[in-house]
Amino acid sequence: MRVVFSSEEVAVFMEELEEKLQVISDNLLLMEREGASPEVIQEIFRAAHTIKGSSAIMGYEKMSTLTHEIENLFDRLRRGEMGVTGEMVDVLFNALDTLKALKDEITGQAEGVDIEPVMERLRWCQEACSGGAPAGRAGAAEAPGAVSPSPAPAAAAAPGALQPPVLEEAVEEVVREAEVRGFAAYWVDIGIDRDCQMKGVRAFLIFETLQQIGEIIKSEPPAEDLQEGRYDAGFSLLLLTKEDAWQVRDLVLSIAEVTAVEVQPVRPRAEERAEERTAARTAAVEKREGPTPAKEAPAAAGRMSEVKTVRVDVQKLDTLMNLVGELVIDRTRLDRFVEVFESRYGSGELVESLVEISSHLGHVTNALQEEIMKARMLPVAHIFNRLPRMVRDLAHKMGKEVEFIIEGKETELDRNVIEVIGDPLIHLLRNAIDHGIEPPEERVRLGKPRAGRIVLKAAYVEGQIVITLSDDGRGMDAEKIRQRAVARGMMTPEQAARATEREILELIFTPGFSTAEVVSDVSGRGVGMDIVRNQIEQINGSVEFTTVPGKGTTFTIKLPLTLAIIRALMVTLGDQVYAFPLINVVETLAVRPEEIRRVRHVEVIVLRGQVLPLLRLANLFNEKSKAEGGKLSVVVLGVGEKKVGVVVDQLLGEQEVVIKSLGSYLGQVPGLSGATILGDGSVALIVDARSLVKEAGVEEAAQELSRAS
Missing domain, CATH: 2.40.50.180 (CheA-289, Domain 4)
Structure with missing residues (x-):
């Protein structure tokens, strides 16, 4: 089945790829922090499997090869054949970075990405960690058999939950012959997101995935229609395989935009007639006592509520916002006209009608403005999700331990505002880790926990978005800043002596000012702070901070909901x-x-x-x-x-x-x-x-x- 991909389909692939890479990153951080739980391992396995299948279809062989190796490693982890170590986590982060580089290679932002070094390290991990659970930062893996790739075999649909079609005699013969060779026949009913952008490609990916574990001998609609994307919310397949029903279901569910999977064994009609009496007795019992738990399996199979969305070009949203702005202006002008009309002609039926029209137009314009603004909003998770990995890498590089907590990721901001706040947040985090959080030994000596604590929080406050970033580190020493300002010639000793503590602390926003003793690629608190304030103020925001020596520092960023x-x-x-x-x-x-x-x-x-x-x-x-x-x-x-x-x-x-x-x-x-x-x-x-x-x-x-x- 040969597929030609349009630019829109490539864009959908890239969007899905970005989502799955974020899933892998989030769960690797979780695995390192809390250990290798079955849920975390399964999430990473599924994300890697999806990337492998999609990239293979799109023709990105290096990405498919690398994710296949990652998938192999996590397959062994979930089977309990090996344990997780700190070295393995480092290798997996390296593999994640390589996947991101391959993504940049697709977009033309990078070239010549070599996957062989990280492939060798992944193979080494599988050899070195096999047969046990060595100690490491991430903790030990579960005992063999404790990690299951799915809830249980019972999660597959119970017999009778589906209504397979009557098979043609030739198909029945194929099924009987397959059973003799040890194969099982399953009728697989697959639900697809109604808003799927590449229905033909998605069907092809499901075919390719299932053909790795068996043979598809029938589909409804026919394969030709599936190839062209001519189906509604899903389709059905007749699969011959040696895998269990729950394994088939789990494999298909790992594919993006699959909303539900129901799997039912299929037997030739001769065998079905032999079981009719048993089925009748079971139906009678269920009629008296209610449905058995197995009957509820389709709900457990992960059927999701239907979500209706449409992809809209950002430029169209900007145009709509401009048009709403024009409506707001005309509404204001109409209000002014109504005031003049009332003052000149007094009350009357015509005046009352005009007032009513003006009032209704005002309500409609306000509602339209609010909805368009909502359509332009993105959750701050769009930015926040990128930061834990950066914090982890910086902390490791500097030999520090950091507990990074994020709150309010669901808070939404105008997309134009989100584009601006990324760099300021990175500056603040780098400074907090470098100059704020103390080394573990120093913190223990001061009576603090070994791990420093950094909290990033977003919330709505009085019609604004307020983002706070606080740490429990050293805080800022006003006297040290005063001495550094004099040493750098920024103030005379007399000026420094007369300046208040607040005036001294505000020097951190002076371009080029730093209290760092040694210049490095990670700046001390102060370097880049002028950039932070300038970028925030350019979008009508503000930056404030409080600090207590020995206790920590809190930066507060206040932002408008929209720039328009x-x-x-x-x-x-x-x-x-x-x-x-x-x-x-x-x-x-x-x-x-x-x-x-x-x-x-x-x-x-x-x-x-x-x-x-x-x-x-x-x-x-x-x-x-x-x-x-x-x-x-x-x-x-x-x-x-x-x-x-x-x-x-x-x-x-x-x-x-x-x-x-x-x-x-x-x-x-x-x-x-x-x-x-x-x-x-x-x-x-x-x-x-x-x-x-x-x-x-x-x-x-x-x-x-x-x-x-």
């Missing part, structure tokens, strides 16, 4: 309306002119004992203020620990706005991050809070006033 639509505080300056992202707005103030002081070239006020630098929006954008005498309206913006007050003409209130790019013609405008369209059709400019807070001279003036006071 935000809530903003609307203000005016002259005839222009500006929008401040609400995530950066700390508070609003009314300030009397006499409260303002000037330090060097910067205006400041004292707010609750703290110095707050002021910026006038009119000066930044060369606008003419129309504010009248009296108190000034001030918007306090915060990014991290830094704050600044921005003087505006008038506060209008909060509003949901759709972010629009300024376009290639205007490009990057200092102080602005985009624009939005208001209800009256005019354009409001979205202020870049980060650039205002970091306006040159603000921090220095604030520090000078703090010292003077």
Whole structure:
């Protein structure tokens, strides 16, 4: 059966491959940490088996060969013929890395991947670990016979659960001859996911898999229809094999997108007639006493609830989000029109109808916006699942023991946000392992557990996604950072002595700053921290941290749910309306002119004992203020620990706005991050809070006033 694969089918294969590689990685980590349980071994075996079959069909021979060797090793493990050792786990991780390299080879990101070295190590493991269960990091394997590849032979469908068709005389003759030679005949009913993208390929893979253990002599629908994918939710096969029914079922279930398998022995009609009386008696008993447990086997066979999904190109989702943004704008404009209409014409049937239409459109637009946002969301597991392996490898490399705990993997984020947070999380984890977690001997001496503890958690908090990363390591020593800042010429001894502890700790976000004594490929806490903050703030997020010397450090990352639509505080300056992202707005103030002081070239006020630098929006954008005498309206913006007050003409209130790019013609405008369209059709400019807070001279003036006071 020759199959030609389209680009879409290759994409489906790659998606399935990524999923199975993640299954292997997760379970290898579990096996190393908790030992070789039958469930873990079976999960890895099934994933390797699926990759082997799929890659063989697609023509990727090196991948098929390597996974076949991995499958052999786990087949012996599950039969109890060998034990798991730390060396074996290392070899298996090496094999996993080679599979990932082969995946990159398929996509053109790598070439010339040699699988022979890892193949030799896998064979060596099977020879070295046979016949016992040597001690190792992963612990010993179960005793022979304790690891079973399936729940039990009874998990196959009980006789009578299926209704095999009446066999033609020629087929019956083949079955009788096969029984004489020691073969059993099974009618195998296979359920396939209705959303399967490659139905013909999936059927071919099942044929190829079953023909490794026997011979298929009949199928419904016929093989030609199966080859073309012309079947609904599954198909049936007549298989001759020497394997048991439960082994057949287990083998087919290891194939991706198989939702259910039922296996029933088939006998020629002559034998069936001889058993009719026994079957009748059994039916009578069941009628009186209810179905036997065997009758419930199809449920145990793993039949899954039907899930209906459709693959959608990401670009289409982006386009839909833009169109929803336009609807949000028009809804706002309609609301404004309704207000004008009511004020001008008062109440009446026409006005009430218009209000009703506006209200209904608002509800529909909100619901549509919410659903499109959900369609763009991905669970943070998409990023989090990659991290345990990295933590494991770094800990081993540095001779440290780390217990890595992940919580809230089901929390969902906009796909554009997820693409950004990967690198910052990697930086934070590398720093926590390298400079935060102490070596085991030091931890024991300090009265701590040998293994350091790192907890990564994601959760929804007040309309934001909050990710926390905490460790129970050394924490940050402000005095050590102070000394290093002076030694590197970043501060004079006098400046360092006057700086507060918080100001010193904030130096970790200075580019190039590090407290590491020795430069290595794994940085100390501080190197790369400027990258962490910059990348998070670029998507309107924030990074904060707390630390206690000797106890540990916690970083908190706050992120918006989406980058396309935000809530903003609307203000005016002259005839222009500006929008401040609400995530950066700390508070609003009314300030009397006499409260303002000037330090060097910067205006400041004292707010609750703290110095707050002021910026006038009119000066930044060369606008003419129309504010009248009296108190000034001030918007306090915060990014991290830094704050600044921005003087505006008038506060209008909060509003949901759709972010629009300024376009290639205007490009990057200092102080602005985009624009939005208001209800009256005019354009409001979205202020870049980060650039205002970091306006040159603000921090220095604030520090000078703090010292003077």
